[in-house]
Amino acid sequence: MRISRSAKDASRARARVPRRRSLPALEWVEDAAGRCARATVIGNRSLLVENHTGVLSFTDRRVQLDTARGPLCVTGSGLTLRDVRPGALIVRGDIARVELPCAGGDAPDEG
DSSP states (O other): OOOHHHHHHHHHHHSSOOOOOOHHHHHHHHHHHHSSOOOOOOOOTTEEEEEEOOOEOSSEEEEEEEEEEEEEEEEEEEEEEEEEEETEEEEEEEEEEEEOOOSSSOOOOOO
């Protein structure tokens, strides 16, 4: 029995198609919908926060932002807010610590 050339080519093409990895769909949906806060730290001088829902408090030593999962807290010295727009802002200064909200929405106890 002889296999036609087009059948061989089709078989090879199927073999070369990379398989997609299984990703947790709910994480991608939540992120795409803008419900999940995203914090991008650049060195210790700049922090981009996206998908926040407002500024809770702000001093030159502490910035507290509201997110869907709870407060996001940035501590340091000489902190300023830059490029403030709906849902996103940049915190600049000497950033010492970034506290993200817990997955359940409960912030850790300060001790």
